[in-house]
Amino acid sequence: MSISSTAIPMRTDSYDANTEASCPGDHSTRTFSHYYNSSNFLQGFGPNTWWKDLLVFTWAAYTEMAYQSSFRSTAMYLQELIDEIVDYLHDSPSALKACSLVARKFYLRTRVHLFRKADCDDPESARIFNIVHDSPALLQYIKRVQFRCLDFFLPKHQATTFEFLHSLLSPMTLSLWDDSALVIYSREECQWDHILPSFVSSAPYLAITRLEVEHPQWTDFQEFHQTVLSLPNVTELYISELSDVITNNDPVVPVPTPAPCIRKLYVEVAWDTLLGFWEGLHSYRSVYLQHLEEFHAMNTSPEELDAVFRTANSTLNGLKVLEINCIQDPCLAIFGLESFNLPSDISPLHLNPNTELRVILSLDHDMLRFIRWWVKCFKGIEKESSTVMERLTIDFMGHVSTITPEQLEPLKRAFEELSDLLSKLFRNVDLVFQVMNYPVHWGLCTGCLEGAIIDACDALKEKEMLRVFEMKYTPGVPAFPFPPGTRRIF
Numbered sequence: 001m002s003i004s005s006t007a008i009p010m011r012t013d014s015y016d017a018n019t020e021a022s023c024p025g026d027h028s029t030r031t032f033s034h035y036y037n038s039s040n041f042l043q044g045f046g047p048n049t050w051w052k053d054l055l056v057f058t059w060a061a062y063t064e065m066a067y068q069s070s071f072r073s074t075a076m077y078l079q080e081l082i083d084e085i086v087d088y089l090h091d092s093p094s095a096l097k098a099c100s101l102v103a104r105k106f107y108l109r110t111r112v113h114l115f116r117k118a119d120c121d122d123p124e125s126a127r128i129f130n131i132v133h134d135s136p137a138l139l140q141y142i143k144r145v146q147f148r149c150l151d152f153f154l155p156k157h158q159a160t161t162f163e164f165l166h167s168l169l170s171p172m173t174l175s176l177w178d179d180s181a182l183v184i185y186s187r188e189e190c191q192w193d194h195i196l197p198s199f200v201s202s203a204p205y206l207a208i209t210r211l212e213v214e215h216p217q218w219t220d221f222q223e224f225h226q227t228v229l230s231l232p233n234v235t236e237l238y239i240s241e242l243s244d245v246i247t248n249n250d251p252v253v254p255v256p257t258p259a260p261c262i263r264k265l266y267v268e269v270a271w272d273t274l275l276g277f278w279e280g281l282h283s284y285r286s287v288y289l290q291h292l293e294e295f296h297a298m299n300t301s302p303e304e305l306d307a308v309f310r311t312a313n314s315t316l317n318g319l320k321v322l323e324i325n326c327i328q329d330p331c332l333a334i335f336g337l338e339s340f341n342l343p344s345d346i347s348p349l350h351l352n353p354n355t356e357l358r359v360i361l362s363l364d365h366d367m368l369r370f371i372r373w374w375v376k377c378f379k380g381i382e383k384e385s386s387t388v389m390e391r392l393t394i395d396f397m398g399h400v401s402t403i404t405p406e407q408l409e410p411l412k413r414a415f416e417e418l419s420d421l422l423s424k425l426f427r428n429v430d431l432v433f434q435v436m437n438y439p440v441h442w443g444l445c446t447g448c449l450e451g452a453i454i455d456a457c458d459a460l461k462e463k464e465m466l467r468v469f470e471m472k473y474t475p476g477v478p479a480f481p482f483p484p485g486t487r488r489i490f
Helices: 050-069 072-088 093-100 104-114 127-134 136-141 155-167 192-200 221-229 275-283 302-313 330-334 367-384 405-425 446-456 458-462
Strands: 117-120 144-147 172-177 208-214 236-242 264-269 294-300 321-326 356-363 389-398 426-435 466-472
Touching: 072 104, 093 104, 104 136, 127 136, 127 155, 144 155, 155 192, 192 221, 221 275, 275 302, 294 302, 302 321, 356 367, 367 405, 389 405, 405 426, 405 446, 405 458, 426 446, 446 458, 446 466
Parallel strands: 117 144, 144 172, 172 208, 208 236, 236 264, 264 294, 294 321, 321 356, 356 389, 389 426, 426 466
Antiparallel strands: none
């Protein structure tokens, strides 16, 4: 759900809107989303979503009449039923609006979902900010604020933005889309270092516990670091489409108190090498690594794998999840070029017994090289440590090219060696296939590849440590946790 610029008038004859501060009854300041999400509710009526609204409204009105005529002893159970049904409709804004039009008993629950997300596109028409003065009781329901451009932090808009963010009460997510590389601004406006001072000079944003940044245009690590320091309660960082930053030779600045303690870090690389960024994390280890529980390094280049390993090793023994997705540039894969080199010498991973390791591999012509490289890495782990870890998950994702029949036998031999190593290092091993099926292709069929890999894992099967799953290939949908529709095939 999101709060956008389409206002919906609310019925006021069932209750007095003026006595309920959180009741929307005004065209100008109370706003809801106008888009329709997919819902399991009444799917048989097809794409005409007004049928859903009509039927839900009729049902709600009937239930309200029953509520008014029921005994006091049954009212509590009816309210619980209302809450349960409204919660079921949480991903259908149209149905929620229909329910909220009936009476206060319904609105008290629908507002929890209707105001959960504030999606702000344009600061010139961001009427949601009026909620601070007109309906402050609704602020407690906002769990996510998304600014789709950085204009909100420019001088002419920043006062309203700051007031809104400082008014939020519950732990929430702040999502920033840095579109400065896509939209034509003046250089004084679009650069992050011009926006940063106005952002960090304000009082700390205490409600923000998760920061998401899409396509940030940071020039050096300090721009990122100062942003994080302005959020003392943030514990999760999600950064996507990140290009490398410059690490200055300036001495490390002492971290103020209170300082953030990052527990979950997700970094998605924008087809670059983040050597400077990883180095910056090490410089402020007490903020980014000392308390880290989950570390997700996605789209990393082969050249920076050693830096990723050293970053993981710099965390304390509290690391619960380590996820690594190393792929080559898709442009190279399209043309079958192999211009990258996997590092020959790499720091062995030092993981605690409770760490869940997740490795994502592309199903392309370079798969054999990566499998052999991981065999070498696991041999290093076996040599350095006698620790047996809890779980390894290998996610095979379909990519541009396919695996040819000539590669099948070498792959089977590589997996036999890998299986033998994994049976000594892990208690449980999961293989997940997210395969993109082509109508016509020149490689192996999906079943042949899956069968060959499963057959090669004899050591894991003998110890009953292996599970194999198959799920639909859906770009942008993570494999962890397993989405609905995942099928176990072994």
